[in-house]
Amino acid sequence: MLEALNLECVRGDRRLFADLSFRLAGGEMLYLQGANGSGKTSLLRMLCALTPVASGEIRWCGQPISRLGDEFRSVLCYLGHQNAIKDELTPLENLLTAARLAQEPLSEDAALAALERVGLQGRVDLACRYLSQGQKRRAALARLVYERRALWVLDEPYVALDKAAVDLVAGLIGAHLQRGGLAVLTTHQAVTVAAGAVREVWLGGLAASSAGAARASC
Amino acid sequence: MLSVIGAVVGRDLRLALRRQADIAAAVFFFIIVVSLFPLGVGPEPDQLRRLAPGVLWVAALLATMLSLPRLFADDHRDGTLEQLALAPHPLGLIVIGKVVAHWLVAGLPLVLLAPVLGIQFDLAHDALVVLTLSLLIGTPALSGIGAIGAALTLGLRGGGVLLSLLVLPLYIPVLIFGAGAVDATVSGLGPQAHLSLLGALTLGGVFFAPWPTAAALRVALE
Numbered sequence: 001m002l003e004a005l006n007l008e009c010v011r012g013d014r015r016l017f018a019d020l021s022f023r024l025a026g027g028e029m030l031y032l033q034g035a036n037g038s039g040k041t042s043l044l045r046m047l048c049a050l051t052p053v054a055s056g057e058i059r060w061c062g063q064p065i066s067r068l069g070d071e072f073r074s075v076l077c078y079l080g081h082q083n084a085i086k087d088e089l090t091p092l093e094n095l096l097t098a099a100r101l102a103q104e105p106l107s108e109d110a111a112l113a114a115l116e117r118v119g120l121q122g123r124v125d126l127a128c129r130y131l132s133q134g135q136k137r138r139a140a141l142a143r144l145v146y147e148r149r150a151l152w153v154l155d156e157p158y159v160a161l162d163k164a165a166v167d168l169v170a171g172l173i174g175a176h177l178q179r180g181g182l183a184v185l186t187t188h189q190a191v192t193v194a195a196g197a198v199r200e201v202w203l204g205g206l207a208a209s210s211a212g213a214a215r216a217s218c
Numbered sequence: 219m220l221s222v223i224g225a226v227v228g229r230d231l232r233l234a235l236r237r238q239a240d241i242a243a244a245v246f247f248f249i250i251v252v253s254l255f256p257l258g259v260g261p262e263p264d265q266l267r268r269l270a271p272g273v274l275w276v277a278a279l280l281a282t283m284l285s286l287p288r289l290f291a292d293d294h295r296d297g298t299l300e301q302l303a304l305a306p307h308p309l310g311l312i313v314i315g316k317v318v319a320h321w322l323v324a325g326l327p328l329v330l331l332a333p334v335l336g337i338q339f340d341l342a343h344d345a346l347v348v349l350t351l352s353l354l355i356g357t358p359a360l361s362g363i364g365a366i367g368a369a370l371t372l373g374l375r376g377g378g379v380l381l382s383l384l385v386l387p388l389y390i391p392v393l394i395f396g397a398g399a400v401d402a403t404v405s406g407l408g409p410q411a412h413l414s415l416l417g418a419l420t421l422g423g424v425f426f427a428p429w430p431t432a433a434a435l436r437v438a439l440e
Contacts (some may be wrong), residue, residue, distance in 0.1 A: 048304060051440050074306035082297025088236035097232075100225040101312075102305050127236075 001025055002151060002182055007046065007056035009039045016042060017203050020056070026150075026180040028197045029173065033186070038204030040186040041081065044155050047184060048078045060151075077149040079157060083140035087129035091115055091139040094128060098143065106146065114145035118168065133160045141165075144172045152176060154185040166191055222307050226315025227322070233292075234323045240285060245327045248281040252335045263340040270339035271349060271400035272393075278328050278353060279389050282360045285324040286385065287378045289316060289368040290435065303439055313369075313428035313435070317361045325357035345400055348409045352399040356392050356416045362423025363388050369434035392419055 001024065008018040016039030024030050032040045045051040047058060049065050049072065058065050065072045085094050092111055099106035115124050118138040128136055137160045144152070152173070158166045170193050173183050177196030234241060255273045256266055293299040302312050332353050336346045367385035371377035399412035 050300065050303065070306045070308075073304050076304060078300070078304055080297050080300055082295075082300070084297040084301045086233060086296065086298065088233050093232070097225070097229045098301065101222070101229065101302065103222065103225075103307065 001061055002047070002184075003059040003062075004047075005057045005059070007043070007058070008054040009042045009046065010054040011039070011042060020201070020203075022199065022201055024182050024184070024199065026182060027177050028182060028199060029177055029193060030182075030184040031187075031198055031200045032184065032203065033200060034203030040203055041155055043203065044078075044080075044153050044184065044186065047153050048076060049073075050078075075150045076153065077143070077147050077151065078153045078155075079140060079143070080155045083136050085128050085136050085140050088127060090125050090127055091120055091131070091142070092124040094139060095142060110146055111142075114142040115139070117145050118142045119165065134162060134165070137161055138165055141169055141172075144169065144176070147176075148179075150181050152181065152183040152185075154183065156186055156188075158187050158189050158191060170194070219307075219311060222305075222311045223315040223318065226302075226312050227319045230316060230319030231322060234319070240288065241323055241327065244281045244284045244324055245331065247284055248277050248328050249331065249335065251277040251280065253338060256338050266339040267341060267345075267404070270336060270341050270345075271397040273339070274332055274335065274349060274353070275356075275393050275397045278332075278357060279360065279386065279393060281328060282324055282357070282364060283382055283385065285320070286364045286368045287371075287381055289320055289365060290372050290438075291368075291377075294372055294438070299435065300439060303436065309432035309435060310429045313365060313431045314424065317358075317365050317424055317428060320365070321358045321361040325353075325361055329353045329357060341400075342404070345403050348403040348413075349400045352396045352409070352413060352416060355413055355420055356396040359392050359416070359420040359423035360389060362420070362425075362427040363392075365431045366427050366434065369431045369438065372435065372438040392416065395419070 003023045005021050007020040009016040020043070022030060032043060034040050042051060046053050049058075060068055060072050060075070084098070086097075089097065092108070092115060095111040095114065096106060096108065099111070112124060115121065118141055120135060120138055120142070123131065123135065128139060131139065141157065154173075157169055161169065166189070170191050173185070174194040174196065176183060177193065252274055255269060259265060259269065290299060293302065303309055305312065329350060332350050333346050336349055341349065364385050367381045367388070370384060371381045374380060395412045395415045399409040399416065402412055403409045
């Protein structure tokens with residue numbers, strides 16, 4: 001479903017990677033690895049069409065994502081380095097406003113249940129600026145509890161989380177893969193996701209190793 | 219389409235209400251700058267009456283400039299802007315929502331205060347009405363045009379000064395027709411022509427300026 005062909009990334013006058021190709025089908029996870037500054041975040045932003053590719057092409061269901069536009073963005077869930085959490089709003093308001101801006105139906109009960117699932121019960125009415133770094137991250141990740149979009153692009157989802165929360169997020173990603181979703185993520189922590197086939201791509205120096213591309217089913 | 223704009227306006231108004239100091243700062247700046255003029259140039263009614271439209275309009279431009287740098291900067295810093303850019307609808311619609319919210323927070327208070335401040339300048343009743351009307355019609359253009367500058371200077375260090383240099387020249391037509399409407403009323407010509415041109419500038423500012431703004435935001439996010 002998600003296909004990258006001969007991607008090249010240039011930052012300033014440095015070429016971070018070139019000739020990167022991979023293919024990801026439903027139920028599969030792509031695990032991006034590489035040293036700091038090897039272009040992991042740049043690749044993730046390319047997959048979201050936030051950064052244009054220097055050369056090469058990214059396709060979703062056979063169509064270039066640049067041409068799909070809104071259609072592609074409506075299957076994409078991106079969580080970046082920053083939490084996209086407003087400090088002035090409570091976690092509950094954050095979830096509800098984000099859903100309204102994305103034009104997704106989200107009831108208050110569903111949002112409350114999601115916040116409880118990530119361990120923020122009792123904090124839902126507290127402005128986010130009073131939350132710790134880890135709690136803010138949890139508030140941002142609460143979206144994954146009810147998110148049913150097909151492609152998850154997660155930039156270091158486990159950063160700032162404690163052990164229990166890391167397991168919870170890994171479980172959510174596993175459930176997503178079991179529903180037939182796709183996930184692309186970077187992390188420096190060794191976390192095993194229970195379900196789904198895992199592909200790995202190394203950036204920087206080593207060639208991309210994603211042999212045996214599976215059939216796409218769109 | 220309207221629901222997207224409505225969602226953005228609702229969100230930005232709620233955020234502004236939680237951060238009232240920002241609104242108050244721009245409003246008090248406007249009040250103080252306008253009130254300093256009668257103190258500085260002396261209490262001659264004729265002179266004050268002639269100065270009034272220009273002073274109120276320039277103060278309105280500067281007060282709007284104060285709140286512009288934060289129009290996108292906060293969303294950019296906490297990652298919300300990325301999420302807005304990834305929402306499955308045109309970014310221009312979201313910008314329209316943000317421009318409307320900016321006007322409600324930064325422009326509307328100036329319009330409401332103008333008749334009160336105009337009294338300090340001994341403006342006649344009909345001139346006060348036209349002054350308020352010209353600000354009501356013209357200030358949305360300030361938010362719309364200013365958004366282009368805010369997007370172009372997003373993420374730059376010292377962007378605030380650059381923003382003023384970029385945007386203030388673009389405000390000149392709004393200033394000329396806004397202050398001109400009041401002058402025309404005082405001299406008995408009638409303000410209709412000036413107000414119509416102001417209306418045209420506002421329509422352009424609110425409905426056309428958001429699209430280049432959206433393009434500039436996408437570049438800033440790269």
